[in-house]
Amino acid sequence: QVQLQESGPGLVKPSQTLSLTCTVSGGSISSGNYYWSWIRQPPGKGLEWIGYIYDTGNPYYSPSLKSRVTISVDTSENQFSLKLTSVTAADTAMYYCTRDHPEVTNAYDIWGQGTMVTVSS
Amino acid sequence: DIQMTQSPSSLSASVGDRVTITCQASQDISNFLNWYQQKPGKAPKLLIYDASNLQTGVPSRFSGSGSGTDFTFTISSLQPEDFATYYCQQYDNLEVTFGPGTTVDIK
Numbered sequence: 001q002v003q004l005q006e007s008g009p010g011l012v013k014p015s016q017t018l019s020l021t022c023t024v025s026g027g028s029i030s031s032g033n034y035y036w037s038w039i040r041q042p043p044g045k046g047l048e049w050i051g052y053i054y055d056t057g058n059p060y061y062s063p064s065l066k067s068r069v070t071i072s073v074d075t076s077e078n079q080f081s082l083k084l085t086s087v088t089a090a091d092t093a094m095y096y097c098t099r100d101h102p103e104v105t106n107a108y109d110i111w112g113q114g115t116m117v118t119v120s121s
Numbered sequence: 122d123i124q125m126t127q128s129p130s131s132l133s134a135s136v137g138d139r140v141t142i143t144c145q146a147s148q149d150i151s152n153f154l155n156w157y158q159q160k161p162g163k164a165p166k167l168l169i170y171d172a173s174n175l176q177t178g179v180p181s182r183f184s185g186s187g188s189g190t191d192f193t194f195t196i197s198s199l200q201p202e203d204f205a206t207y208y209c210q211q212y213d214n215l216e217v218t219f220g221p222g223t224t225v226d227i228k
Contacts, residue, residue, distance in 0.1 A: 046222045111164035
């Protein structure tokens with residue numbers, strides 16, 4: 001059973017870059033045509049899709065975050081990562097990594113537990 | 122961008138009640154609509170995919186219907202463990218959007 005685990009700093013200063021990693025266990029990130037995604041949730045608010053990388057090589061980002069986001073894959077480490085530049089307090093959120101259903105594109109049936117990132121000086 | 126709306130934003134119900142939540146897309150998304158349940162402090166859980174298909178292991182009291190722009194999510198008989206927030210989510214034309222959520226709490 002594939003499992004996902006987010007990791008990274010819990011505190012980032014304004015204007016700096018938020019960097020998170022999602023480690024995939026129980027399966028290879030290279031197997032299958034999956035969408036590996038990042039989704040975030042500000043405290044007390046709803047879910048916001050950040051972007052995905054498809055089949056380990058093709059990223060696509062939310063238009064509202066596109067200028068600041070990079071999602072990439074490291075197949076040797078069985079990980080994918082998120083970088084968000086020029087962060088502000090509005091980027092404070094729980095960040096989840098996900099994988100989609102093997103038969104349904106972008107229906108997220110596997111989620112990490114989430115990692116809370118606070119943007120503050 | 123495709124926008125998603127949900128109604129109501131919250132509702133109070135009793136155990137055994139039938140609960141219905143609606144989700145509307147700003148343009149035709151065929152049946153590319155999924156439903157999730159989220160409990161406090163937990164990651165969301167996929168319940169329904171492609172508008173009406175029950176995810177493996179999800180109780181049959183949950184159901185979904187609709188296509189195009191209008192979708193419905195139903196809990197046929199609310200159970201104590203169903204008090205949570207429910208989100209719809211669309212995937213169409215490469216982009217993903219979540220609805221704002223509906224919180225179901227105890228009456």
